[in-house]
Amino acid sequence: MGDKSNSETARVGVYVDGFNLYYGLKSLSGRRDLWLDLVKMAQDLLRSGQRLERVMYFTTLVRADPPAVERQRAYLAALKAHGTDVVLGRFQEQLRKCRKCGATWRSYEEKKTDVAIASAMVADVALKQVDVVMLVSADSDLCGAVEKIREIDGFRGTKTRVVAVFPPGKSADGLRRCSDAWFPIGGAIVRRSQFPDVVSGLGDAVYHRPPHWN
Structure with a gap:
């Protein structure tokens, strides 16, 4: 495929680390801006000569908090209704122990999200679905996926542009170094x-902004 000439349109894939973005948004404005349309934001991030090909949102379902479960369910439904592909990971239960007092408790660790993001980016590049990878995250563990994209480009003689988009208040030196460009998401574009x-969803379905997010 090679580099795009000025007359060609570059197809952009946007890959969103859901929890990374969630905590960035909370640090920016509390709960006020969590009702975020990712397709609309992605379109606002495009440069001249680029076309939005897909937006993928990677997250894990909330557990053990019924009100939070309902808020997340409404948000994921709204994302899907507006064209975002939602990819779900899972939480893995772990038993932790205090070294001082010996007390034990159960905690949950998010699993598979990083792997799913990396797999989606690499697959889309390998299958020639996108020309630009826009990664919304501040997790340098994803540099491994960027390196794999470089290997694919080297084998094919192509050049995929990788752009790191940092959630509000977040950054990652590793992603800065391994990406072709990077920038933070500002409050204005979020708002x-x-x-x-x-x-509005399919048929008569409607999804309401959770009052808790006002």
Whole structure:
């Protein structure tokens, strides 16, 4: 495929690390801007000569908090209704122990999300689905996937542009170094990329902004 000439349109794939973005948004404005339309935001991030090919959102379902479960369910439904592909990981239960007092408790660690993001990026490049990878994350563990993309490009004689997009208040030196470009998501783009309070789905389905996020 090679580098795109000025007359060609570069196809952009956007891959969003859900929890990384969630905590960035909370650090920016608490819960106010969590009702974020990722497709709208992605379109706002495009440069001239680029076309949005797909937006993928990677997250894990909330556990043991019924109100949070309902808020997340509404948000994921709104994302799907507006064209975002949602990919779910899982939490793995772990038994932890205090070294001082010997007390034990159960905790949950997010699993598979990084692997799913890496796999999706590499697969889309390998299958020639995208020309630009836009990674919304501040997790340098994903540099391994970027290195694999470089290997694919080297084998084919192509050049995939990799752009790291850091959630508000976050950054990662590793992603800065391994990407072709990087920039942070600013508060202005977050605010103008919010869903309306009521999002229409298929048929008569509607999804409401959770009051807790006002």
